[in-house]
Amino acid sequence: MKFSEQLQKQATPIMDAINAHPFVEGLAKGDLPKEALITYVQQDYLFLKKLREVWASALRMSKNDEQIRFFWGIIEVILDAECDAYDTFCEQAGVKMEDMKDAIPSPKAYLYEAHLDQAVLSGNFLYLLAAFAPTPWTYLEFTKHILNSDIDMTNNPYKPVLDFYMNEENYAGPTFKFIDELAETATKEELAEASQLFLKTCELEWQFWEQAYYQEDWKFKDVLEAARKEMA
Template sequence: MKLSEELKEVSQPIIDDIYNDPFIQDMLHGKLPEEAVYFYLKADASYLREFANIYALLIPKVPNIDEVKFLVEQIQFIVEGEVEAHEILANYVNKPYEEIVTEKVWPPSGDHYIKHMYYNAFAKENAAHTIAAMAPCPYVYQVIANRALNDNALNRESILARWFDFYSTEMDDLVVVLDQLMDKLTENMDDREKEEVKESFLQSTIHERNFFAMSYNQEAWDFGGAS
């Protein structure tokens, strides 16, 4: 079994948890609380900006020019294309997206996730480590979206169904390329380093779950002391 296939297999229990957690379930039923939408959009705007920066760090490490071109296209997609999914959520709460994300949030779970990706980009020479930290993001969205579209509980009358429509196809090419890179870059790795890559992938899958949960609960830093 290729490593990319193994990573997908071992991450399924976590993705099942994500799907059954309140954020996705409420979205599925068309009743996601507006406060959760606002928080998610603010946090994801910050996350995606850093995700694009990490792509830029990954570019010098990939093997050939075609992969470089693809990653450059992905940076452009993050900056422009993925806004379409955000606009769906903004329309759900009936407020302009740009107005929502004017206010930034940087909650603990998002902070931990972003720093996990940066650590792998800066500390690990082999790009497979960075890819392992990044790949769960598109993969989780792809799996959840396709599962939702085949779920009889999906509220097709809600605009939120279009969010699942978007991610059911838009992540496909990216997942394929990241899988190919993962398998190519880990081909000559020893078992110890492959386990590190696997753990990084699973940690990011957990971070994905935490990201949805922090949005649903409006997570904030608690430094103690006087409020």
């Protein structure tokens, strides 16, 4: 069994929970609360800025031309393409994207960003890839789970979003390939740490849907907002 296959097998309980999450089920049924959509777009917009830093670090750590082209392509393409999904969510929520860009990262998004920072600061390319891989993989898996079900998607307003998420195969597949190549020369301890990073990211993906659906936020958000305005 390849190391990437082992990682995915270990993450099965978390992936099952993501598939069953009410936000994901709402995508499948075409029915999501306005507040959940707004929270998701706000937090994901901020989170993509962090991912851009992760991809830039991966570009610097890349070992060959194939990897360089791959991460350069992510930086160049996916950030702009993600706006298509945002537009759909904003349309369904009845809000404008330009009004969504001044949010503060939620506690769970903040934790997610710190988790990725830890992988980057390690300087270990396997760790960084293991921490990044669940981002495209979980999206791809829950999308396939929905589209392969018997749910009628004819009038589902989120069908274009799900079609867009199927493009994550272009990122999950190569990332797992690079992970397997690095795993061939990794120590037992490095593989164990990479496994932990991968699984923690999987849970943080679940937590991301959780905080969006239930609008989980800082207890003293008003204090944070006031201080930001004061220091501006």
